[in-house]
Amino acid sequence: MASRNVERLLNVIMTIGSRPRRGIDRATLFEAIPEYAAAATQDAAEKMFERDKTAIRELGLPLRTERHDLWDENIVHYRLDTDAGGDDLHLSEGEYTVLLAASRAWDDAAAGGAARRVRSKLLSQGLDADTDLLRRTPRGSVESLPVLTPLLEAVSTGSRVSFAYRSARGERTDRTVEPWVVGVHEGHWYVLGHDLAREGTRVFKASRIESFPRIGGPISHPREEGMTLETALAGMTAHEDRARARLRIEPYKALALRDAAGASLRAREVELPAMPRSAALRQVRANARWITLVDPPAWRDALASAYAEIARLHTGQADLARIEDAPVRRPAAIRRSTSGADHLSRLVSLASYVLSRGEVEVSQLAEDFGISQKELIADLQILFVCGDFATGWEQDLIEVTWEDGFVRVRNADALRRALSLTAAEATALLAGLAALEPVAGEEAELVASARAKLLARLGTAAPGEDEAEPPTDAAASPVTDPAADGASDGAPKVELSRSEQILDALHRAIREDRPVVIRYSPPDRSGTSVRSVAPRQVESSAGRSYLRADCALAQDERLFRLDRIAEILPEGTPQHRDDGAAADADPGPGSRPGSEARGSGGRLEEDAWVRLEGPAMWIAEAFAAAELRDAPGGGTLARLATPVLGALVDAVMEAAGAAEVLAPASLRDLIVTTAEQAGARHTGVEAIG
Known part of the structure; x- marks a missing residue:
């Protein structure tokens, strides 16, 4: 049941908006709205109305205050300006579609008001989305946080x-x-x-x-x-020394580093572009099983020391008593609640959406607004009791029907308008577009034009406009050049990088609904597998990009990380899975970042306990730690629920001694072996030969 505030605000909007030319004078409005009339004092009614005016304007409705009586300035009229429509973005069908896709990047139940309101306001625009384009548009996701x-x-x-x-x-x-x-x-x-x-x-x-x-x-x-x-x-890294690191890499491994260096898939010697020492060494450690750093010598010595420290930390049995002694860290108690403004925005948008279409199926309307059918019916029941309260003896209420499975709204022309985006809501959409940009492919031009219109809505010096800047690491964030296809304007074809060619081929396969053959480099073993897959969706989550596809070899749906797809092979290339292959797919959107797709194997059968120092706290976030405890003497103890074996080993190597696995013992032994083997490759003649 909606709060009385929401019902009152709807009644105020309907009462004012039903008189678009001259509006309604203040005295008549105060008599018509029951809550104003019943206020204890005139001052209380005035304060209530001032709050309501602010809420209506924040909703995005153009409420105007006017004085029509030249002889009496105390007579004030209020109206909704029909000439100041909220659709100030002037979106094309394609731009509107990618903005709807961007609005899906948020988990609005967790993120709060800006996320909840932005999709409702987009739907209030009354525009039709390109359903085929919406199906093909990549899915991007960003953190959904109530703060x-x-x-x-x-x-x-x-x-x-x-x-x-x-x-x-x-x-x-x-x-x-x-x-x-x-x-x-x-x-x-x-x-x-x-x-x-x-x-x-x-x-x-x-x-x-x-x-x-x-x-x-x-x-x-x-x-x-x-x-x-x-x-x-x-x-944060400006003070560090920079150099061009020279690496030895196993064929088909560390594909993002190969792309950054412009190296072929099979090249064993790779030279990276100049980058800060910490960034280069972190990427090498994250691929410790496949990479040997050759130059600079000082960086190689640092790697050898880091691997030795990792092996030392994990040699022998861990002291498990400190887990039992550590107090559990209670999760942050941050409220997640739907405000009246969020609910009001949805109610107005629902009415506007249905009015622009005549009628909408109940199931479709609930799906479009991301609510249950039960919540939708409750919203419609609220609309049913609201209306223009200044028509005389009887209130002129909104007419709503839904009994036959189709929602129809009548007598609500005051709500037939688009709601303007606030700066916070436009910023939320920019973040959603930023999540789409790395995997936009053929939709990159639409994403760019929609983003430009949002920035124009904010203004050239708008706060927060920088968050939508596309990622600068081209190797990790492939984006197809909008001019790459050719030549509607006679422009020369732009040469695409390897990762861009793969992304382009996958988008074409999704559009044409046909399979492709990929060579995939799994994260925890040498060699590659060749698979025929039917691409369904390109997705991004937490800075990683994935392909969701039906895999013929596995006879099931799989997630493949884009930066591990080595190449697209000719149709009919025989499929094969290398000996010992257990885990070919990757975690991705919709699953815990430290877990693999169902049935793909490679996951620990028990929980892992890891001690984390400050620089390694990202591991608790990346693996969605099931429990955190305050370690005796400092640091954090994290329980990771059945994490992926290879992913956790890589994370511990990347953390360079700031993370220690306490249990299970078998994982500690594996980390010792991995660290010792990596360290051996960075000492003595072998490392520089």
Whole structure:
């Protein structure tokens, strides 16, 4: 049941909006709306109406205040400006479709108001989506966090914000920040702004905010010129030495590094472009089984030391008593609630959506708005009791029917309008588009044009516009050039990279509903497999891109990470799975990042306990830790529920000693073997021969 506030606001909107030319005077409105008339005092009614006016304008409706009586300025009229339609984006069918796809990047149940309202407002536009394009548009996902709505609103309004924050080292502190940008980088949300306590620019990871942010007064430190989220993150490694690392790589392995170096699939010697030492060594450690770093010598020595430390940490039996002694860390209690503004936005959008189409099936309407049919019927029952309350003795209520399975709305022309996006809602859509961009393929031009219109809606100097910048790592984020197909305008064909060619072929296969043959490089064994797959969807999640496809060899649906698809092979190429193949598919959207697709194998049969220092806390997030405990003496103990064996080994190697597996013992032994073998390749003559 909706709150009385939502019903009152709907009645106010209907009562004002039913008089589009001259509107309604204040005195008549106050007599017509029961809550105003029943207020204890005139002052109480005035305050209630002032709050309602703010809510209506924040909803995106053009409420105007006018004085028509030249002799009496106290007579005020209110109307909804029919000439100021909310569809200020002027979207094409294709742009509207990709924005709908971008709105799916959010789990609106977890993310909060901005995520919930943005899809409702898009649907209120009254436009028709290209259903075939919507089916083919890639799925992207970004973190859905309840803290995002107040953070986005703080940026939009230029307000400071306070919250409890757990640092990378696991320390919980209270922070007050003047936020400049709330944006997405590699699938994760960050806040960039001025930290008042530390008197300097700081970057905060939104997933580590452990209280609902409180919005405070106006900011006093303006954003520095040229300061963006990307430049701030890059500045963290600006002091490091840079070099062109020379690597030995097993054929078909570390494909993203090969692409960055412009190397072939089988090349054993690869030279990377110049990059900071920490970035290069982290990528090498994450592929420790397949890569030997040859130059620079100092970097090779650092790798040998890191591998030796990993082996030392995992030699012998772990002290499991510290798990039992460690207190359980309670999860952050951050409220997830639907506000009246979210509900009101959906009610108005429902009416507008049905009015623009005449009638809509109950099941289709519920699916389009992402709610259950039970919730939909409850919404329709609210519309049924609302209307124009200033028509005389009887109220002129909205007419709603749904008994025959089709929803029809009549007598609600005041709601037949598109709702404008606020800055926070436009920013949420920009983040959704950023999640689509790495896998947009043939839809890249539509994504770019929709993004440009959102940025124009925000204004050239709008807060938060940087979060939609496409990722700069081309190897990890392949995007097809819109001009690559050719030549409607006679432009020369652009040469596509290997990863772009693969993405282009997969999008064509999805559009034409036909299978392709792929060579896939599995993460935990040498060699490759060749598979005929029927592509269904290209998806992205947390900075990774995946292909969801029906695999003929497995006779089941599988997820394949795009950066492990080595090449597209000619139709009819024989399929094969290398000896010992157990896990060819990858975790992806809809599954835990540390777990594999059903039936693909390679997963531990028991939970793993891992001790994490600050620099390795990302492992708890990446594997969706089932439980966290405060380790005696500092650090965090994380229980990972039946994680993928190969993925966890790679993560521990990447963490360079900041992560120690405590159990099971068999996994500790495997890590010792992996670390010792990698270390041997980085010492002595063998490493430089």
